[in-house]
Amino acid sequence: MIENTNISRLSVHSLCINNLLPQIAQGNRDAFWQLWLLYEDYLHCRCRMWMGGNQTDAEEALSIARLKAWEKLPQYAAKMTNPKAWLTRMTHNLCVDIHRKHQIRAKHTENIDTMAIKNREGIEVDSPESAILRYELKVYIRHGINSLPATLREPLILLYYYQMSYADIARKLTLSKNNVYKRIQLARNYLKKYLNKYFSEDNHILKQDNYRNLTGKKLSVETSKLANFSIAIIKKSSLETINYQVTALCLEKLSVAS
Amino acid sequence: MSRKTFSRIITLSESSGKEVDINLFLNQKPMREQQKLKTLIKYIEEHPSGWKKRLELADLFYEMGKWQQAVDEYQQVIQRQPELISVQLKLGKILQLMDRKKEAIEIYQDSLSLVSNLKFSCPTLADINSNLATQYHINGLIEICRNNFLLAVDAFSLATKLEPDKPSHWLALGQVQQLRGNNIDAISAFNTILFHSPEDIIALINIYDSLMNLGKTYRLSSLNTKKTDQKKNITLTNNKWYRQAKTVLDQILTLAPDNYQALKRQIEYRCQMKLVSGMEGKKTKQLLNHFLKLLPNSGVGYQLQAYYYKMQQQSSKL
Numbered sequence: 001m002i003e004n005t006n007i008s009r010l011s012v013h014s015l016c017i018n019n020l021l022p023q024i025a026q027g028n029r030d031a032f033w034q035l036w037l038l039y040e041d042y043l044h045c046r047c048r049m050w051m052g053g054n055q056t057d058a059e060e061a062l063s064i065a066r067l068k069a070w071e072k073l074p075q076y077a078a079k080m081t082n083p084k085a086w087l088t089r090m091t092h093n094l095c096v097d098i099h100r101k102h103q104i105r106a107k108h109t110e111n112i113d114t115m116a117i118k119n120r121e122g123i124e125v126d127s128p129e130s131a132i133l134r135y136e137l138k139v140y141i142r143h144g145i146n147s148l149p150a151t152l153r154e155p156l157i158l159l160y161y162y163q164m165s166y167a168d169i170a171r172k173l174t175l176s177k178n179n180v181y182k183r184i185q186l187a188r189n190y191l192k193k194y195l196n197k198y199f200s201e202d203n204h205i206l207k208q209d210n211y212r213n214l215t216g217k218k219l220s221v222e223t224s225k226l227a228n229f230s231i232a233i234i235k236k237s238s239l240e241t242i243n244y245q246v247t248a249l250c251l252e253k254l255s256v257a258s
Numbered sequence: 259m260s261r262k263t264f265s266r267i268i269t270l271s272e273s274s275g276k277e278v279d280i281n282l283f284l285n286q287k288p289m290r291e292q293q294k295l296k297t298l299i300k301y302i303e304e305h306p307s308g309w310k311k312r313l314e315l316a317d318l319f320y321e322m323g324k325w326q327q328a329v330d331e332y333q334q335v336i337q338r339q340p341e342l343i344s345v346q347l348k349l350g351k352i353l354q355l356m357d358r359k360k361e362a363i364e365i366y367q368d369s370l371s372l373v374s375n376l377k378f379s380c381p382t383l384a385d386i387n388s389n390l391a392t393q394y395h396i397n398g399l400i401e402i403c404r405n406n407f408l409l410a411v412d413a414f415s416l417a418t419k420l421e422p423d424k425p426s427h428w429l430a431l432g433q434v435q436q437l438r439g440n441n442i443d444a445i446s447a448f449n450t451i452l453f454h455s456p457e458d459i460i461a462l463i464n465i466y467d468s469l470m471n472l473g474k475t476y477r478l479s480s481l482n483t484k485k486t487d488q489k490k491n492i493t494l495t496n497n498k499w500y501r502q503a504k505t506v507l508d509q510i511l512t513l514a515p516d517n518y519q520a521l522k523r524q525i526e527y528r529c530q531m532k533l534v535s536g537m538e539g540k541k542t543k544q545l546l547n548h549f550l551k552l553l554p555n556s557g558v559g560y561q562l563q564a565y566y567y568k569m570q571q572q573s574s575k576l
Binding site for chain 2: 174244245246247248
């Protein structure tokens with residue numbers, strides 16, 4: 001039985017390589033459909049698995065794969081040695097792309113802007129839940145800014161909190177303008193990732209913070225920190241001028257008794 | 259400043275041609291200096307207009323004790339980036355110790371005008387106090403260069419009042435008090451640093467030095483005032499300042515047993531206590547040999563050796 005299956009597989013494989021692929025390479029569309037039908041069931045099964053068992057998504061993926069194969073296969077058929085592997089890899093890549101698109105769509109529908117609009121709409125009748133959520137987001141963003149390394153945090157605060165220009169920031173921090181651009185970009189990327197965590201509800205720190213805030217133990221401290229943290233950073237960078245070790249420099253001599 | 263503070267003694271030629279040893283304190287033990295030096299020099303040759311790597315090179319020269327080269331590099335950094343006040347102050351201090359006090363004063367004055375012209379977006383009271391304290395501190399440094407120690411004490415005192423949490427002001431105040439011979443006031447200033455960070459090696463070493471100075475003064479005054487038959491009773495061990503100094507030295511040795519400064523003071527103390535013969539003498543000699551091995555060409559090493567032999571000779575006469 002096993003021998004028979006192997007023989008049939010081998011015959012399909014040799015049929016493809018010897019007959020169908022050269023014809024597809026020459027532009028014979030009937031040959032393409034013959035080849036496609038040989039593997040369609042197999043690819044459908046794979047699609048269903050890769051799309052998490054969702055029949056609609058699997059069919060969507062398979063139809064895209066069909067179109068893509070129709071378009072690209074004639075180009076590569078001449079060099080191809082294993083059409084099944086080629087089709088499987090291409091279909092897998094398409095399924096991954098579909099997953100990515102779904103994720104991006106999910107983020108776009110639940111980003112900060114839409115939340116802000118939602119909050120603005122409900123500003124007149126602000127429910128306790130939305131107030132907590134808004135406060136939670138504020139604390140989370142501040143936590144994110146605080147967790148940035150100082151090299152990224154300082155330019156970010158100068159830009160957004162003090163609304164200084166890039167040129168002024170460069171002068172103040174004795175950096176080049178390009179360096180400031182780069183640091184702001186890195187800080188933004190970091191915060192973007194950080195906020196993604198928040199929206200994916202995988203945030204343990206936030207839960208801890210909220211717990212403290214809701215129990216009222218750290219609320220006042222947090223608020224005062226929020227008001228002062230940016231000033232503290234500026235102070236540190238501009239006024240740390242007197243170095244302790246340099247002050248300690250002195251001549252070495254013996255202090256022995258005569 | 260913690261127990262991890264690394265210290266190094268470097269030998270420097272003054273403008274008069276005299277060689278002096280300088281205490282250098284670093285955050286950590288420098289590693290692979292020659293390799294870093296080669297890389298930085300190569301980089302600067304390729305990019306001569308930048309200042310950041312040049313600053314790194316200057317710092318490296320400074321740590322290696324090549325101060326003339328460090329001064330040249332720091333001056334180039336300041337030309338390119340005049341707003342770096344900390345670099346200016348460092349350069350000023352180096353020039354001051356190299357006995358180029360006029361140049362040091364000029365650098366300090368430049369940094370003073372920079373600090374006084376600093377503008378803040380939203381200044382708080384703490385910012386203003388800190389800025390003023392920095393100005394007073396720099397004024398104090400200028401007065402030291404002019405040998406006006408009394409004015410320097412005033413300036414540093416004001417700085418400590420405005421910014422009491424900053425150890426640099428207390429250290430500068432203590433050092434200038436030590437220079438004036440006010441060892442009790444100096445100890446009080448260094449103790450303030452210890453109050454904030456009890457393992458501060460620099461403060462502990464300075465306290466030890468001040469206590470030793472007090473012990474020396476006490477001993478000399480006792481020898482002058484007592485009658486000849488009473489002089490015999492004035493021993494080194496009943497000197498309370500020396501006893502306190504020993505306690506501090508033990509503390510330093512516990513915190514940083516490999517520190518040059520601690521080792522040097524240990525040898526000095528043992529010689530002073532005449533532990534130069536017998537088994538104790540052997541131990542002192544071992545410590546001295548270790549010191550000379552670590553710092554083979556330092557003036558302090560030779561001075562210590564000479565002092566050891568002097569004390570050995572004195573004790574053999576007795």
